[in-house]
Amino acid sequence: MSQPSVDQGFRPPQQARSRESLHKVLAAAEHVLAAQGIEEFTVGAVAEQAGMSVGAIYRRFSGKNQLLYAVKDQLLGQLETGVGEALRTAAPGLGGIVGAFVRALADTFARHDRIFPELLDSQRAEGRDRGLQALATIQRDFVDAVRPCLPEVRRPDREEAVRMVARTLIGSCVHRAASGRFWPDGLSWDAWAVETTGMALAYLGSPGSPGGS
Numbered sequence: 001m002s003q004p005s006v007d008q009g010f011r012p013p014q015q016a017r018s019r020e021s022l023h024k025v026l027a028a029a030e031h032v033l034a035a036q037g038i039e040e041f042t043v044g045a046v047a048e049q050a051g052m053s054v055g056a057i058y059r060r061f062s063g064k065n066q067l068l069y070a071v072k073d074q075l076l077g078q079l080e081t082g083v084g085e086a087l088r089t090a091a092p093g094l095g096g097i098v099g100a101f102v103r104a105l106a107d108t109f110a111r112h113d114r115i116f117p118e119l120l121d122s123q124r125a126e127g128r129d130r131g132l133q134a135l136a137t138i139q140r141d142f143v144d145a146v147r148p149c150l151p152e153v154r155r156p157d158r159e160e161a162v163r164m165v166a167r168t169l170i171g172s173c174v175h176r177a178a179s180g181r182f183w184p185d186g187l188s189w190d191a192w193a194v195e196t197t198g199m200a201l202a203y204l205g206s207p208g209s210p211g212g213s
Contacts, residue, residue, distance in 0.1 A: 024050050025057060029071045034114040041118075043067065069130070072119045076134035079108045083138040087145040094152040095201055097145050098165070102197045105138075105173040110189035116177045135174075139166040154207045165200050172196060 028050035032041055043064055047054045061067045083104045090100035109116055146153075146162045155161035176185070176192065187195070 021052075021056075022060065025052070025060065025067075026071055026074055028052075029067055030075075030112070030115055033071065033118050034112075038068075038118040041068070068119070071115075073130055075108075075112055075115065075119065076130060079105075080134055080137050082108050084141050087141055090145065094146065094149040094204065095197075097142075097149060098200050098204070099193075099197045101138075101142050101145070101166075102169055102173075102193045102200070105169065106189040106193040109173055109177045113177065113180070113189075117179075117181065135170055139163070139170060142166045142169075153204045155204065156208055161204060165204060169196065169200060 025046065029041075029046045031049050032045045036045065041064065043057050043061070044054055046067065047057050050057075057067070061070065083101065086100040086104035087097065090096045143159070143162055143166055147159075150158045150162070153161055185192070
């Protein structure tokens with residue numbers, strides 16, 4: 001789990017037993033979010049799911065908002081780690097890197113498809129800065145991974161085109177997760193990843209219009 005901001009006031013425990021207890025609490029919190037949504041999310045509900053006392057959770061967290069932040073931080077850390085690992089092990093070439101990036105996004109969001117929509121609503125959940133930090137990290141990792149493949153990009157401004165693709169792919173994934181319950185597209189996350197990869201590669205492989213990039 002990544003280091004939360006000072007403003008949130010939470011610090012990961014150092015002892016193994018305390019880390020196991022924290023993992024149990026966060027797993028229970030994820031379950032409550034997935035099953036009941038953020039409106040029904042309470043410290044009491046998490047304590048019941050974890051088989052712990054409410055007091056035990058309050059000894060670690062100041063309340064509901066700090067607990068939500070810890071869940072969001074953990075999931076965003078998984079996103080950062082998953083994307084980074086996928087890019088390091090991607091097949092050579094532009095297609096392999098773009099495909100690995102999109103697949104890593106899709107896999108992470110698919111595993112938590114009932115939780116991310118709740119946590120991505122920055123008006124209700126804490127940690128907007130943490131979310132933006134995660135998005136900036138995975139965008140930077142993607143741009144760095146594609147840089148050796150820039151000769152394959154046919155856009156006039158190759159690096160700008162790669163940054164454009166990164167932001168578009170990330171934005172599309174986040175939007176799909178946040179709006180999928182209300183505006184379904186009829187695709188599985190696997191199908192979405194295949195189609196989205198194809199669109200990104202088509203853009204990078206086209207020369208663009210004479211009047212601009």
